[in-house]
Amino acid sequence: MAGDPNILKELQGIVGEEQATSDKHIMYAYSYDMSFVKNKLPAYVVLPENAEEVQQIVKLANKTKTPLIPYVAGTNIGGLCIPEKDNSIVMDLKRMNRIIRIDEDSRYAIIEPGVSHAQLAEELYKRGLRFGWPVGPPSASVLACAICHGIGGITGRYGLNSEQITSMEVVRPTGEVARVGSCAIQEDSWHSLLPLPLLNGLFTGWLGTTGVVTKIGIFTPAIPPEVEIVTTATDTLQDMYKYMLQMGRYEIADDLTAVSWWLSQVPIPYPYKEKPKDAPEWNSYAVLYAYTPKELEAKLEMFEQTVKDQQKAGSSLQVTQYPEEARRARTELPSQIVGSTKNYSKEAGGGISWPGTFTPANRWVDVWEKWRDIYTKRNLSPSVRVTMYRGTHYGMLRAMTPLNKQYPDQVENARMAIVEALQVLLDNGGIPYKPPVDFWKEIFDRADPGFVQLIQDVKDFIDPNNIMNPGKLLYR
Amino acid sequence: MEWNFRNIDKEAELNLKHFFWKCTACGTCRSGYTFGPPPTFRKICPQGQKFGFEGFFASKGKAALARWMTSDPILKNEFEWTPEYLKTLYTCTGCAGCQNQCQIDFKPHIIDTIEAMRAKAVQDGVGPLKDHNVLVQSMRNNDNPYTGPRGMRAKWMKGLDVKDINKEDSSVLYFAGCTPAYNAPIRQLAVKTVSVFNKIGVDFGTLGKKEVCCGSTVLRLGAREEFKRVAEKNLEIFKNLHDERGVDTIVTSCAGCYRCILEDYEIADDFKDYMDGITIKHTADFIYDLYKEGKFEPKNEIDMKVTYHDPCHLGRHVKDWKVDWDGSQQWKGSYLDVEDKGTFEQPRELIKAIPGIKYEEMRRNRNNSYCCGSGGGVKTAFPDWAAENAALRVEEAEQTGAEKIITCCPFCHANLNDGAKVRNSQLRTIDLVELLDEAL
Numbered sequence A: 001m002a003g004d005p006n007i008l009k010e011l012q013g014i015v016g017e018e019q020a021t022s023d024k025h026i027m028y029a030y031s032y033d034m035s036f037v038k039n040k041l042p043a044y045v046v047l048p049e050n051a052e053e054v055q056q057i058v059k060l061a062n063k064t065k066t067p068l069i070p071y072v073a074g075t076n077i078g079g080l081c082i083p084e085k086d087n088s089i090v091m092d093l094k095r096m097n098r099i100i101r102i103d104e105d106s107r108y109a110i111i112e113p114g115v116s117h118a119q120l121a122e123e124l125y126k127r128g129l130r131f132g133w134p135v136g137p138p139s140a141s142v143l144a145c146a147i148c149h150g151i152g153g154i155t156g157r158y159g160l161n162s163e164q165i166t167s168m169e170v171v172r173p174t175g176e177v178a179r180v181g182s183c184a185i186q187e188d189s190w191h192s193l194l195p196l197p198l199l200n201g202l203f204t205g206w207l208g209t210t211g212v213v214t215k216i217g218i219f220t221p222a223i224p225p226e227v228e229i230v231t232t233a234t235d236t237l238q239d240m241y242k243y244m245l246q247m248g249r250y251e252i253a254d255d256l257t258a259v260s261w262w263l264s265q266v267p268i269p270y271p272y273k274e275k276p277k278d279a280p281e282w283n284s285y286a287v288l289y290a291y292t293p294k295e296l297e298a299k300l301e302m303f304e305q306t307v308k309d310q311q312k313a314g315s316s317l318q319v320t321q322y323p324e325e326a327r328r329a330r331t332e333l334p335s336q337i338v339g340s341t342k343n344y345s346k347e348a349g350g351g352i353s354w355p356g357t358f359t360p361a362n363r364w365v366d367v368w369e370k371w372r373d374i375y376t377k378r379n380l381s382p383s384v385r386v387t388m389y390r391g392t393h394y395g396m397l398r399a400m401t402p403l404n405k406q407y408p409d410q411v412e413n414a415r416m417a418i419v420e421a422l423q424v425l426l427d428n429g430g431i432p433y434k435p436p437v438d439f440w441k442e443i444f445d446r447a448d449p450g451f452v453q454l455i456q457d458v459k460d461f462i463d464p465n466n467i468m469n470p471g472k473l474l475y476r
Numbered sequence B: 001m002e003w004n005f006r007n008i009d010k011e012a013e014l015n016l017k018h019f020f021w022k023c024t025a026c027g028t029c030r031s032g033y034t035f036g037p038p039p040t041f042r043k044i045c046p047q048g049q050k051f052g053f054e055g056f057f058a059s060k061g062k063a064a065l066a067r068w069m070t071s072d073p074i075l076k077n078e079f080e081w082t083p084e085y086l087k088t089l090y091t092c093t094g095c096a097g098c099q100n101q102c103q104i105d106f107k108p109h110i111i112d113t114i115e116a117m118r119a120k121a122v123q124d125g126v127g128p129l130k131d132h133n134v135l136v137q138s139m140r141n142n143d144n145p146y147t148g149p150r151g152m153r154a155k156w157m158k159g160l161d162v163k164d165i166n167k168e169d170s171s172v173l174y175f176a177g178c179t180p181a182y183n184a185p186i187r188q189l190a191v192k193t194v195s196v197f198n199k200i201g202v203d204f205g206t207l208g209k210k211e212v213c214c215g216s217t218v219l220r221l222g223a224r225e226e227f228k229r230v231a232e233k234n235l236e237i238f239k240n241l242h243d244e245r246g247v248d249t250i251v252t253s254c255a256g257c258y259r260c261i262l263e264d265y266e267i268a269d270d271f272k273d274y275m276d277g278i279t280i281k282h283t284a285d286f287i288y289d290l291y292k293e294g295k296f297e298p299k300n301e302i303d304m305k306v307t308y309h310d311p312c313h314l315g316r317h318v319k320d321w322k323v324d325w326d327g328s329q330q331w332k333g334s335y336l337d338v339e340d341k342g343t344f345e346q347p348r349e350l351i352k353a354i355p356g357i358k359y360e361e362m363r364r365n366r367n368n369s370y371c372c373g374s375g376g377g378v379k380t381a382f383p384d385w386a387a388e389n390a391a392l393r394v395e396e397a398e399q400t401g402a403e404k405i406i407t408c409c410p411f412c413h414a415n416l417n418d419g420a421k422v423r424n425s426q427l428r429t430i431d432l433v434e435l436l437d438e439a440l
């Protein structure tokens, strides 16, 4: 038995004997994920069923100064649920999986942390609604994705999944329950965070270090009946960027993405494989949804105009035919095929990590050229994706990096490639999302000291005993 | 006879370790999901639903158990057997619901990994569980897992018109299996199979008292030595029956026997020599073929609404895995594809062929069916939980408005009826042959 038997007893007193454990092999199952982050065993795992139990567990952790890590499916690709400290409690929230209400008129849903993308997709689809489904595992948490600034298939139109949050209920690290957004004023009203102070900011992007979110409201837009996917290829990212810039300005795509040749392979070649000379280096897709055939026609016209303009300007841009399976992968989300990591890790096996970043689109080309060198030198495929958010405001730039978890030297090789890539990225104005601890070091080395201090002050204020996922913010 | 079992810690190029390290911990195996449209989300892992913790949950958990058992390369842990570890290992029903979801190279090897861990437990003298030992001991003493004397095996056929294949020729051997022979509430399964065969004019025989357990129950627990003993006996019996009595088809009404003889006996070096010229079929398949050949037509009207429960061992367990062992197509050990050989549609078509029957599918069906909770030794060691899980399935069947659940496996049959009792439900499970017997 690991940990303090008294703490285990107290946990069992809260949730029942069968719902808390210190068994070593169970601790092991929570000690790793698919990322390069080194495994570490927690001392306890506890399975609460409701917010009251969460509250009692948090109070216990706070009283005993025991580290507490919120967990749902552990698929964040950043080791964010792997303990940094000894004697940690992992609080597995999978059992809190109620879809409390779907408000069809106001188009929002209220959900608990354990609600998975697959579960919510079934219910929303019945009502003609959707969400920003990530290309991640269908069994992962919608709430965890949203509070970690997740990205989905509608980000091009509506922004990040955290921007879809309409209200929240949280248990603070000191045990108090708080609501933020409209539900704070009227219990049944979960439609909006604004115009109140954006207190949800205390709990989004903090990686479970500031409290436990027990419910959120999320905006669930309609599924438009018309859809078309248009695809192109270019020889260089420079050409692709220019095309995406023009397309992005029209704000017609729900998802406007390009992938390097290596990422378009299923799965990503591991180790590095040379691209055939005649294959274009970049392929793109734009998902065009519309409410009427005419709207779709207008969108297609804008696409055609963009292609003409780009070609006239000397671009290598070509319109391509997209394989049916790949087409479906764009719209049929959440996807078991993509989410199961098949497209990414099947050849490498066991692991995947990324420098996943938000980066101004006009820096993509510079970063890409350096990333390609870093990856190929380490015998890894430069499997890079770029996505425009909200027009051309900024974009996602990430390198899916498969790794073989069975061999620590291969994991370390991937980790080093990722950290080197991150250094380049940060120096070009990008910011990583869902950052593992290794990333925070690079961030803080470059960050404004005022920002670093503010992060720590906020954390100290809200979590005076530093019990929530401690260590994940490097200094806290 | 040499048996090519796969071991958890065997040093070889493409050993199980290679495959369980391919798991990415993505957790896709935790739920049955298809995009559709419409998208469908289904709970698929009985063990995970019940016990909740990772480790218990799906093949993600089983990869974790295997990695812990064989020592993690970073933690370099020394593995020790504990009662808690054994509980996690033995509360998996081996239903393969998780396997159906996985898309990674681990997929074809998931059930083998679970069974290899159990075999290691037995080899190390800590497995199976105490309650299982009665079953294993009974296999040793009586050639059946039910502690029933050998002499009682043929009791179910008393007064029936059944040919003794030990003495008379027939091309069809009806392999009744131990459950209808020793579990009184399931006896009707064998009785009605015989009745149906007679009604449609099948020439068949049985082994009577000489029948020997297929070995499935002990194999699932990891007791490989016991399995080998009965399996070798059976292979010899089958070969003799083929050579001397003209048997070319073995028919069984038990999904467990079917999977075991079809898929597990195959790993014996001499399997092909022994089974040359013999086909193994489940009753549902066998009767279906006769139906398709126009040999009979269900005539009697049955005014009833029913649903069908897919037994794991008859459906999703029966697969032809395509693995690139030599790396000539993708890379060594790559999982390329899978061909479903399971019996899914045949029982459904037979049910629907009965005049008056109304049929309604349960939410979870075919490859994404929900296990009744009886498999993998769970019914023996955790009978209350097995019934509790079956109650969940009965509840799902109730939602269809069915008046009866039809199935094709004596284990599911018994457990679902226990589940109905847990729920105080009137909904009873019967076998396909019982329904057909009424219709003929």
Ligand SMILES: Cc1cc2nc3c(=O)[nH]c(=O)nc-3n(C[C@H](O)[C@H](O)[C@H](O)COP(=O)(O)OP(=O)(O)OC[C@H]3O[C@@H](n4cnc5c(N)ncnc54)[C@H](O)[C@@H]3O)c2cc1C
Residues within 6 Å of the ligand: A034, A069, A070, A071, A072, A073, A074, A075, A076, A077, A080, A081, A093, A113, A133, A134, A135, A136, A137, A139, A140, A141, A142, A143, A144, A145, A146, A147, A148, A149, A150, A151, A152, A207, A208, A209, A211, A212, A213, A214, A338, A339, A340, A341, A344, A469, B026
């Ligand atoms: C192949 C693959 C592709 C992916 N693609 C995408 C993608 O396109 N877009 C995307 O956004 N993500 C993607 N992901 C990441 C991930 O799957 C999603 O973000 C997912 O929804 C996270 O859910 P989870 O249940 O795994 O969260 P977890 O990993 O369990 O948790 C994530 C973080 O949130 C914290 N947390 C969890 N619950 C709470 C709570 N209730 N209160 C406070 N903190 C909490 C945890 O402590 C942790 O820091 C991908 C993952 C994989 C494996």
Ligand code: SF4
Residues within 6 Å of the ligand: A340, B022, B023, B024, B025, B026, B027, B028, B029, B030, B058, B059, B060, B063, B101, B102, B103, B104, B106, B107
């Ligand atoms: S077994 Fe397969 S589906 Fe399950 S976690 Fe591992 S890779 Fe994912």
Ligand code: SF4
Residues within 6 Å of the ligand: B044, B045, B046, B047, B048, B056, B057, B058, B059, B062, B091, B092, B093, B094, B095, B096, B097, B098, B099, B371
């Ligand atoms: S075989 Fe069935 S019970 Fe066992 S882990 Fe897989 S889904 Fe769960």
